[in-house]
Amino acid sequence: xxARSQSDKPVPAGGDDALRRQRDHDxxxxxxxxxxxxxxxxxxxxxxxxxxxxxxxxKARLRMPATVNEPRRNAGVAADSHAGAAHAxxxxxxxxxxxxxxxxxxxxxxxxxxxxxxxxxxxxVGVYQPLRDLxxxxxVRAGDRIGSVNVLGVNQDVVSPVDGIxxxxxxxxxxxxxxxxxxxxxxxxxxxxxxxxxxxxxEPAGVAGKx
Amino acid sequence: MVTKVLxxxxxxxxxxxxxxxxxxxxxxxxxxxxxxxESLAAQxxxxxxxxxxxxAKHSYLSAPAIISAAIVTGCDAIHPGxxxxxxxxxFAEVVRAHDLTFIGPSAEVLERxxxxxxxxxxxxxxxxxxxxxxxxxxDEEHAFAEAERIGYPVLIKPSAGGGGKGMRLxxxxxxxxxxxxxxxxxxxxxFGDDSLYLEKYLEDNRHVEIQVAVDRFGNAIHLGDxxxxxxxxxxxxxxxxxxxxxxxxxxRELAERALGAVAAAGYESLGTLEFLVDxxxxxxFIEINCRxxxxxxxxxxxxxxxxVALQIKIAAGEPLGITQNDVVFRGHAIEFRILAxxxxxxxxxxxxxxxxxxAPGGPGVRMDSHLYPGYEIPSxxxxxxxxxxxxxxxxxxxxxxxxxxxxxxxxxxxxxNIELHRAILANQVFIDGKVTTNLLDRVGSAPxxxxxxx
Numbered sequence: 001x002x003a004r005s006q007s008d009k010p011v012p013a014g015g016d017d018a019l020r021r022q023r024d025h026d027x028x029x030x031x032x033x034x035x036x037x038x039x040x041x042x043x044x045x046x047x048x049x050x051x052x053x054x055x056x057x058x059k060a061r062l063r064m065p066a067t068v069n070e071p072r073r074n075a076g077v078a079a080d081s082h083a084g085a086a087h088a089x090x091x092x093x094x095x096x097x098x099x100x101x102x103x104x105x106x107x108x109x110x111x112x113x114x115x116x117x118x119x120x121x122x123x124x125v126g127v128y129q130p131l132r133d134l135x136x137x138x139x140v141r142a143g144d145r146i147g148s149v150n151v152l153g154v155n156q157d158v159v160s161p162v163d164g165i166x167x168x169x170x171x172x173x174x175x176x177x178x179x180x181x182x183x184x185x186x187x188x189x190x191x192x193x194x195x196x197x198x199x200x201x202x203e204p205a206g207v208a209g210k211x
Numbered sequence: 212m213v214t215k216v217l218x219x220x221x222x223x224x225x226x227x228x229x230x231x232x233x234x235x236x237x238x239x240x241x242x243x244x245x246x247x248x249e250s251l252a253a254q255x256x257x258x259x260x261x262x263x264x265x266x267a268k269h270s271y272l273s274a275p276a277i278i279s280a281a282i283v284t285g286c287d288a289i290h291p292g293x294x295x296x297x298x299x300x301x302f303a304e305v306v307r308a309h310d311l312t313f314i315g316p317s318a319e320v321l322e323r324x325x326x327x328x329x330x331x332x333x334x335x336x337x338x339x340x341x342x343x344x345x346x347x348x349x350d351e352e353h354a355f356a357e358a359e360r361i362g363y364p365v366l367i368k369p370s371a372g373g374g375g376k377g378m379r380l381x382x383x384x385x386x387x388x389x390x391x392x393x394x395x396x397x398x399x400x401x402f403g404d405d406s407l408y409l410e411k412y413l414e415d416n417r418h419v420e421i422q423v424a425v426d427r428f429g430n431a432i433h434l435g436d437x438x439x440x441x442x443x444x445x446x447x448x449x450x451x452x453x454x455x456x457x458x459x460x461x462x463r464e465l466a467e468r469a470l471g472a473v474a475a476a477g478y479e480s481l482g483t484l485e486f487l488v489d490x491x492x493x494x495x496f497i498e499i500n501c502r503x504x505x506x507x508x509x510x511x512x513x514x515x516x517x518x519v520a521l522q523i524k525i526a527a528g529e530p531l532g533i534t535q536n537d538v539v540f541r542g543h544a545i546e547f548r549i550l551a552x553x554x555x556x557x558x559x560x561x562x563x564x565x566x567x568x569x570a571p572g573g574p575g576v577r578m579d580s581h582l583y584p585g586y587e588i589p590s591x592x593x594x595x596x597x598x599x600x601x602x603x604x605x606x607x608x609x610x611x612x613x614x615x616x617x618x619x620x621x622x623x624x625x626x627x628n629i630e631l632h633r634a635i636l637a638n639q640v641f642i643d644g645k646v647t648t649n650l651l652d653r654v655g656s657a658p659x660x661x662x663x664x665x
Binding site: 152 | 283
C-alpha cells in the first residue's frame, strides 16, 4: 500500500478545531484519491470478499458486489418465479448428482412459486455457516448479515435481500454450498397483519403490497 | 496420484477434459459460471458446481472460487484447460499450496517461461534460432550498422510499445533514415520513451509449431508439428498436420531441435513451441505455450495418443510410458475452428440460440463441440462453437473429407464461418499448401467466400 507519510504540510493557524478539520480533510482526500482506487483494483484482482483500510480517524470498507448487490437482484428473479429457483430447489449439497436432473430438460418452471418466495443465496462456493442466533421468525432488514460462506478461510456475508422474517433453512450449518445456492427463505410480513408488522419500503418493489 | 479432477473451464475443452477423465477412470467435477448452467459439460458431468457469476473475473478467473470448489467437492487436482488461468504461475502456486495437483507445468516452470523475451534468450542459449534483432539503437550510425548486419527488410520497433503500435517496416537504408526520425517522435509521443530497436521482418511467413511432452523423470517426446498459417488478425482458423511448409527431413530436424532445447531448459508437461518459418524454410522460435492447445486433436488423429490423458498422467507424477519410437505419424489431419462470427460483417461475434444442430460423421471425422439443439450461446465468452477435425491417409484426402464434413455440419440460428472454411479449402493457394499468415488479412475474406460460391 503506497501510504504517504502524514502532514508535512504547514499547520493552518486557527486552533485545534481547524487543525482537526484539516487532518480529517487530508485523510478523506487520501482515502478517496489514493487508497480507494488501489483497493478497488486489489479487490477485483484478489477475488477476496471484503477489504477495509483506515486513514487518520476514518476508515473505508469495500465489499465485493456479489455479497451486497447480487442477492437483491436475485431476490427479484426468485420472486418472479424464475426457473433458476426451481433448479436449485431441493438440492442438498453444492455438487449435485446429475442423473435425476437429466429428465428435467427442456426446462420449464415446474412449480409455480408463490410470489412472495424470497431467499438469501450463497455469495460464493464454500462452507455455509448461519449466524449462531438465527431463528425462524426473526425479523431482518435488507442487507442484514444472516450467515457466512467460508471461502478458503475468508468469510463472505450471506445477507437478507429484503426486509422480512427468517423462514426455513434450505442448507445445513457446515454444508458445502455453491455460488447462488438458496440458503434461507425470507418471508414477507403479512400485508393485512397488524400495522406494525408491515414495512413500507419492502424490496423488490411490487412484490409485497403496502399495508 | 490423481483420483478426482475439478474442470475449471468451459465450452468444448471442458467436455474434452471430462471425456479424458472418464477414459482414465478418474472422477471429474465440472465447475461452471452462472451463464454456463445449461452447458453440455455441466449437464453430462456426474458432478457439477456453480463457482460464480457470468463475469469470468469472478468465476473462471477467480482462484479462490475454483480452489474452494475443488476442496468442497473432494477433488485432488484442477485442470485449467486453455486460456483463463491455464498459464498463471500464481494460480499454479496457490493450487499446490492447497495440496492440490495443478494439471500443467509447475509454478516454477511457468515462471521460467512466463516472459517471452526471457524465454527466447533461454531457448536460444539451448540452440533455437530466434528472429534476429538489434540492441537498443544509440544513433543513426548504429541503426545503419545493425540493419546491415540483420539484413533488410527490417521492422523498427519502439521498446515501450506493444500491439504493433509505432512499428515501421523499412526496406532500404534511405527508408530507414527517414523512418527513424518519425518513429522516435511517435514513440516519444505515444509511450513517453523514444528507445527503438530493429527486428528482421519475415515476409510471407508460415506459423509452424512443435508439440512436446516431458515428464519429471526426464523422458521427453515430440508429437510432430502443426501448421497454423491460416489466420485472421493473428487468430488461428485452420490448422493441419503435418505442415506442408516443411520437408520430412526439415520437420524431423526442427522437432528434435525444439525438443532438445526445451527439455534442456527444464520444461515439464505438455507444451507447444511456436515458430515462424520463412520462404527459405528457416524456422525462428517465437514463443512457447505451456498448456493444452485448442488444435491438439489433429495431433491425436495422426498419432493415436490421447494428449489430455497424457497431460494428466504427467501431472500425476507418472512417467510418460512411451518413447519417441512409439510415436508413429500416420496420414494427414486438418482442424476447422467453427466460430460464431459473421465473415460478411467484419467477423463480428454472433450470439443467439442454436436451432437445429447436426454434427458430421463418416470415416476420419471428429467433432469436438459443446453445442446441442436449443443451446443458448452466452455472450460473455469467446466465439468458439467447436472444432471439426478430419483425418485421411494423405492431404488431398483430408481436404476432400473436410469439405464433405463441412457440407454436412448444420448449425442453425447463429451465423458461423462454415462457408469461409469451404471457400478456403477450394482456394488454390490452400490446395497448394502455400498459405502464409498474412494471406487472409491481405486479401480479405470476401474474395474467398465469393470464389467459393462460384
